[in-house]
């Protein structure tokens with residue numbers, strides 16, 4: 310029986326844990342922060358344990374060409390965390406605006422003067438308010454995790470900067486970002502078009518609001534979304550309680566592949 314949870318102020322049925330699909334016909338689209346790795350106090354402080362890297366390696370070997378990372382991080386940032394295995398994986402980065410696959414190489418749109426101007430304004434806001442500023446290939450973010458009372462102000466500032474420079478405003482967990490257009494659903498669809506994905510069923514795993522487009526895209530292609538973390542209103546079909554639960558589920562999937 311499904312449990313019930315209060316989601317967005319309304320009592321709603323909670324989602325069940327995902328069944329284990331057949332790894333031979335499954336494609337995995339994995340968000341990074343809050344999904345593969347636990348959130349940390351600062352963007353650069355996430356811990357990527359050797360056990361996680363080994364798990365990714367085993368998945369990539371068991372499901373060749375059908376393991377993808379779909380992240381708000383840039384490809385450069387993900388490479389920093391994933392090391393030499395990064396270029397071996399399909400990646401949709403920068404919320405879907407940046408793609409890289411082993412077969413097709415790296416598609417990185419140019420960094421516009423508008424983004425540079427926006428980033429400078431975001432950096433100035435961060436300095437004035439003593440919060441963390443993060444610059445990325447195709448975006449810039451204000452992190453107010455250490456000063457949560459600034460959520461409304463930082464979000465309004467980022468939304469204003471985005472509107473001024475014709476960029477996209479992206480809210481996140483304790484973060485407000487401006488970035489180039491794109492979304493994780495488009496990122497999934499682009500990666501799923503690769504011939505290595507032919508005949509597979511896409512599963513998208515994510516924790517944040519930016520992952521909702523990925524859940525919807527996976528479902529539209531005959532697959533499913535899996536929300537990682539506490540219950541909330543979502544387009545995902547299934548839910549796992551957190552990073553550890555996802556890693557356990559992926560390990561069980563690997564057992565199926567043996």
Ligand SMILES: O=P(O)(O)OC[C@H]1O[C@H](O[C@H]2O[C@H](CO)[C@@H](O)[C@H](O)[C@H]2O)[C@H](O)[C@@H](O)[C@@H]1O
Nearest residue numbers: 341342348349350351352380381382482483484
């Ligand atoms: O799409 P994702 O892979 O989940 O990336 C989303 C954003 O993740 C990072 O910010 C989040 O994680 C930080 C480290 O744990 C945390 O400090 C922050 O509060 C979170 O919002 C990353 O810094 C962003 O660039 C990504 O867009």
